[in-house]
Amino acid sequence: MxxxxxxxxxxxxxxxxxxxxxxxxxxxxxxxxxxxxxxxxxxxxxxxxxxxxxxxxxxxxxxxxxxRPEPLADVERWARDVRRFWEPRLDALTTEVARGTRARRLASVRPADRPDDEQGRKP
The missing domain is CATH 1.10.10.10 (Winged helix-like DNA-binding domain superfamily/Winged helix DNA-binding domain)
Structure with missing residues (x-):
């Protein structure tokens, strides 16, 4: 490494x-x-x-x-293990960022212009 x-x-x-x-x-x-x-x-x-x-x-x-392929295979295994640890956390972070972006976008829209929710009500 x-x-x-x-x-x-x-x-x-x-x-x-x-x-x-x-x-x-x-x-x-x-x-x-x-x-x-x-x-x-x-x-x-x-x-x-x-x-x-x-x-x-x-x-x-x-x-x-x-x-020599053997040392690079060791690096690949290490990277795979690290990725396995971080991917769920990064996926959760992506979800939270998307929620925050959506919330900011909805907050910037006037209440009368906001889309209806699933039951036909304005949020």
Missing amino acids: DALGDPVRRRLVELLAGGGRSAGDLADAVGAEFGISQPATSRHLRVLREAGVVESRALGTVRLYSV
Whole structure:
């Protein structure tokens, strides 16, 4: 989780999600996007590699990086558990916000212009 806390590292993982890429390609992509140097990109890749999020292999003079799916599956499970905890609370908050919005809208309408309730009476 710490390794994915940085926006550059998250972007590197996103770039690698489409398949393996060379360190040079990654440095060019995040360098242009975040304005960081190749050595800075290499440091970010090292953090991801040491955390087990990505793996690398040498192919001649080129180092190829790819995502390891297991750590991301752990993050997904954690996010699912957190979402399961918060979704009912956020749904309740959405309901309360909608009630407040409706109440403010009805309060701003003149009594004679308010819609009838279910029994045909004006509120």
